[in-house]
Amino acid sequence: MVHREAGPASLPDDWPAKPELSLALTGMGCFDWDLGSGLLHLDRVALGILDVNEDDYDGTRANVLERLPPGENDRLDAFVSEAISSGEDGCGAYFRVRRRDGTLRWTHAQGTVRRDETGRPQRLIGIMRDATQELADSMARLELDEERRRRTTVVEGATAALAHARTVQDVIDVLKESDGLEHLGAASMVMGLLDSGRIRLVADGPAGSFVPGTRITRVDEEYPMSEVIRTLAPRFIETAEDFATSYAGLWPHISHLGITSAAYLPLIAQGRPIGAVGLLYGDKIGFTTEDRNLLVALGSGIAQSLQRAVLFEQEHDLAEGLQRAMLPRRIPAVAGAEIAVRYRSARLGRDVGGDWYDVIPLPGGRVGAVIGDVQGHDTDAAAVMGQLRIVLRAYAAEGHTPATVMARASEFLHELDTDRFATCVYAEADLATGVVRMVRAGHVDPMIRDTDGSCRRLPAEGGLPLGLSTEFGRVDYPVNTVELDPGQTLVLYTDGLVEMPGTDLDEGMQRLAGVIADGPRDLQELADRLCGVVDGRGGEDDVAVLLLRRQGASPGRTGGxxxxxxxxxxxxxxxxxxxxxxxxxxxxxxxxxxxxxxxxxxxxxxxxxxxxxxxxxxxxxxxxxxxxxxxxxxxxxxxxxxxxxxxxxxxxxxxxxxxxxxxxxxxxxxxxxxxxxxxxxxxxx
Missing domain, CATH: 3.30.565.10 (Histidine kinase-like ATPase, C-terminal domain)
Structure with missing residues (x-):
C-alpha cells in the first residue's frame, strides 16, 4: 500500500493539472496524425495557431495545407519522410503559416513517430506552438552580434590601415576615405595636433563647418579638443543640448550642421598628448558602453599612427633638406643650350637617397652634365653625394678629360672609406659642334630625344661604379662619342625613374621612352611630366633628371x-x-x-x-x-x-x-x- 500524506482540504478537483491544460496555458497545441487513414486531429489551441476555424475543420490535412505558403508543404513532407524512413522516432521543424488576414506566422511543430511491432510507422503525435517571437528575438540577437562584429571589424581594419600610414595626411585619408567613419555612424571628423601648448587644426569637419579663429587654438580655451587634451579623458557629448550647454561659444557656429552628438578623444602616445580627434554624428543620441570602448580603442590606434607619421615627416624633412642643400642652388645659363633639372625624393621609406645632378660650364663653349646615384637611402648617402659632386665638379673644371674626371672621382670615393659606391654618367658637350664625349660608370644608359619627338636609348660602353673601379683596379673608363644635332635633347636620369618592382629594366626603359616621346616639347614641362609619372606611382627610390637640349645655331654665326x-x-x-x-x-x-x-x-x-x-x-x-x-x-x-x-x-x-x-x-x-x-x-x- 502506498501511503499518501494528507493534503490541504482546499485543493481543487482538477489537481494535478492534465497535460492538455499545461500545454494550453503555455500556448502549445496538440496534434495526432494517423498515417494510415490520413486523419489529422488538432486541438483547439493548435487550430488557433494555424488560424483554422474549428467549425470549418474537417479533420483532414487539406484545411491545414490551405494555410501553408507555396513550397512549405513539400518542404515539410520531405522533412517528415526523411525522419520516418531513417528510423528515428523524433522530428521537429519550423514552418510558416499564412493567416486569414494574409500575414505570415512562424510555427514550430515537434512530434514522435509511433510504430507497430514490425517497426512500421502508424501515427505521428506531437505539439506545435507559435514561434514568431522566438525567431524575432533570435534574429535580433544575431543582428546585434553581427553589428558588434562589424563595428569591431571596422576598428580593427582602420587600425591595420593606419599602421601603413607614413604622413599625417595619410592618417587623415585612411579615416576619411576608408568608409570607417560611415561604418562607425559618424558624419565627419575633425583633428588637431598639439604644438607648444597650441592645437593646430589639420582636418576640418563637413563643408561649411570651419569656425574662424579655430585654425590654431590654445589648450586652455573652452573647446572640446582643448578639454580632452587638458584632462586626457574622452568627452562624449550625448545630445545637441549637451553640446550647446557645454560649449556655448562654439555651438552657435556649428548648430546649423545638424549635429546630434559627438565624441572627442585625446590622442595619447607614450603617456603624452599629441592631439585630439572629434567624431561628429548627425543621427545618433547617446553612446553605449560598447560604443565608448570601441572609440577609445580607435583613438589609441590613431595616436600611435600619428606619432609615427609626425616623426617620419620630421626625419624626412631633415634628410630631404640635407639632400637639397647638397644639390646645386641654381643651374647656370649656358649659351647654346637649354637645360632642365628635377629632383624628387622617395615617396616611401624614411629617408632620401644620394641622387644628384650638376651642370658645369667649361671653357670654349663646352658644358659638363652629370647625373649620379650614391648607394643607400639615408642621410649618410646624401652627405657622400654632396662630397662626390663637389670633387667631380672640381676635376671637370680643372680641364681633365671625362675619363680622367671619372677615374679621379672613383679614387676619391674609395678613399672616403664609406663602403659606398656610386653610379654616374658624365657627359662633356661641345655646343658649337654638337660633339658629346660621355663616360658611364655603372649607371643606366642615357636617352636622346630627336627633333621629331621620337626617343631612343643611347647604349654606352661603361665601367664599374665609382669606388668599385678603384677597389678592383679597373679605372680605365671608355669614352663614348656621340653627336648632338641642334634641337636634340640628351636625357640623363637615375634608376628610380625606370625601376619598378615586378618589372625588368628593359621594360622600364621602354616605358620611359614612350613617356618622353609623348611628352611636351617644352623642356621644363617635359621634366615635370617625368616627375609626375614617379609621383603618380610612388616608389621607394628618389629620382634625379637632367635634360640638355642643344639649341639650333643662328645662320652665319657658327662655322666649324x-x-x-x-x-x-x-x-x-x-x-x-x-x-x-x-x-x-x-x-x-x-x-x-x-x-x-x-x-x-x-x-x-x-x-x-x-x-x-x-x-x-x-x-x-x-x-x-x-x-x-x-x-x-x-x-x-x-x-x-x-x-x-x-x-x-x-x-x-x-x-x-x-x-x-x-x-x-x-x-x-x-x-x-x-x-x-x-x-x-x-x-x-
Whole structure:
C-alpha cells in the first residue's frame, strides 16, 4: 500500500493539472496524425495557431495545407519522410503559416513517430506552438552580434590601415576615405595636433563647418579638443543640448550642421598628448558602453599612427633638406643650350637617397652634365653625394678629360672609406659642334630625344661604379662619342625613374621612352611630366633628371671646328697647322682680322713647342653667341702657366704674350688636367 500524506482540504478537483491544460496555458497545441487513414486531429489551441476555424475543420490535412505558403508543404513532407524512413522516432521543424488576414506566422511543430511491432510507422503525435517571437528575438540577437562584429571589424581594419600610414595626411585619408567613419555612424571628423601648448587644426569637419579663429587654438580655451587634451579623458557629448550647454561659444557656429552628438578623444602616445580627434554624428543620441570602448580603442590606434607619421615627416624633412642643400642652388645659363633639372625624393621609406645632378660650364663653349646615384637611402648617402659632386665638379673644371674626371672621382670615393659606391654618367658637350664625349660608370644608359619627338636609348660602353673601379683596379673608363644635332635633347636620369618592382629594366626603359616621346616639347614641362609619372606611382627610390637640349645655331654665326696635332721637332706638322689656321680664317670670313689671327696663332704654337717637352694640339673654332667670335687654342702637357714679361729694349724673348695681348680681343690660360690651354678670341664680321 502506498501511503499518501494528507493534503490541504482546499485543493481543487482538477489537481494535478492534465497535460492538455499545461500545454494550453503555455500556448502549445496538440496534434495526432494517423498515417494510415490520413486523419489529422488538432486541438483547439493548435487550430488557433494555424488560424483554422474549428467549425470549418474537417479533420483532414487539406484545411491545414490551405494555410501553408507555396513550397512549405513539400518542404515539410520531405522533412517528415526523411525522419520516418531513417528510423528515428523524433522530428521537429519550423514552418510558416499564412493567416486569414494574409500575414505570415512562424510555427514550430515537434512530434514522435509511433510504430507497430514490425517497426512500421502508424501515427505521428506531437505539439506545435507559435514561434514568431522566438525567431524575432533570435534574429535580433544575431543582428546585434553581427553589428558588434562589424563595428569591431571596422576598428580593427582602420587600425591595420593606419599602421601603413607614413604622413599625417595619410592618417587623415585612411579615416576619411576608408568608409570607417560611415561604418562607425559618424558624419565627419575633425583633428588637431598639439604644438607648444597650441592645437593646430589639420582636418576640418563637413563643408561649411570651419569656425574662424579655430585654425590654431590654445589648450586652455573652452573647446572640446582643448578639454580632452587638458584632462586626457574622452568627452562624449550625448545630445545637441549637451553640446550647446557645454560649449556655448562654439555651438552657435556649428548648430546649423545638424549635429546630434559627438565624441572627442585625446590622442595619447607614450603617456603624452599629441592631439585630439572629434567624431561628429548627425543621427545618433547617446553612446553605449560598447560604443565608448570601441572609440577609445580607435583613438589609441590613431595616436600611435600619428606619432609615427609626425616623426617620419620630421626625419624626412631633415634628410630631404640635407639632400637639397647638397644639390646645386641654381643651374647656370649656358649659351647654346637649354637645360632642365628635377629632383624628387622617395615617396616611401624614411629617408632620401644620394641622387644628384650638376651642370658645369667649361671653357670654349663646352658644358659638363652629370647625373649620379650614391648607394643607400639615408642621410649618410646624401652627405657622400654632396662630397662626390663637389670633387667631380672640381676635376671637370680643372680641364681633365671625362675619363680622367671619372677615374679621379672613383679614387676619391674609395678613399672616403664609406663602403659606398656610386653610379654616374658624365657627359662633356661641345655646343658649337654638337660633339658629346660621355663616360658611364655603372649607371643606366642615357636617352636622346630627336627633333621629331621620337626617343631612343643611347647604349654606352661603361665601367664599374665609382669606388668599385678603384677597389678592383679597373679605372680605365671608355669614352663614348656621340653627336648632338641642334634641337636634340640628351636625357640623363637615375634608376628610380625606370625601376619598378615586378618589372625588368628593359621594360622600364621602354616605358620611359614612350613617356618622353609623348611628352611636351617644352623642356621644363617635359621634366615635370617625368616627375609626375614617379609621383603618380610612388616608389621607394628618389629620382634625379637632367635634360640638355642643344639649341639650333643662328645662320652665319657658327662655322666649324678644326684641330691639328703638332709634335715637337716636326716642322711639317707646324707648317700644316699654320696652313689650317690660314685656311680657316679665310673660309670663315675673318676679313681684316686675318693677319692678327694668324700672327697670334703662330706665337701661341711657337711658345708651346719652345717651352714644353711634348707636342701641342691646335684648335680653331667659331663660337656661338650674339656676336661671331673665332677662338684659337693651343693645348700642351706643361702645367707651368705663361706670364707676360718685360723683355727690355734689347731682349728677344718675352715679347710673344705682349703681342697676343695687343692683337687678341680676349686671351687667357686654362688648366687642362695634366697640362694647360692658352687661347685667344677675335670678333669677326
Amino acid at each position: 671646328r678644326l684641330q691639328q696635332q703638332v709634335g715637337r721637332g716636326e716642322p711639317e706638322a707646324l707648317a700644316s697647322a699654320r696652313h689650317m689656321v690660314r685656311a680657316a680664317v679665310r673660309a670663315w670670313g675673318a676679313g681684316d682680322r686675318s693677319d692678327d689671327i694668324e700672327l697670334v696663332s703662330d706665337e701661341l704654337m711657337t711658345n708651346a713647342l719652345t717651352h714644353t717637352d711634348g707636342g701641342a694640339t691646335v684648335t680653331v673654332r667659331v663660337l656661338p653667341g650674339p656676336e661671331r667670335r673665332l677662338r684659337v687654342e693651343v693645348e700642351d702637357r706643361s702645367s707651368v702657366l705663361p706670364r707676360i714679361q718685360d723683355a727690355g729694349e734689347t731682349g728677344i724673348s718675352g715679347r710673344g704674350l705682349v703681342l697676343v695681348d695687343v692683337l687678341a680681343d680676349e686671351w687667357g690660360v686654362e688648366s687642362r688636367g695634366g697640362g694647360k690651354s692658352v687661347w685667344g678670341e677675335f670678333t669677326i664680321p
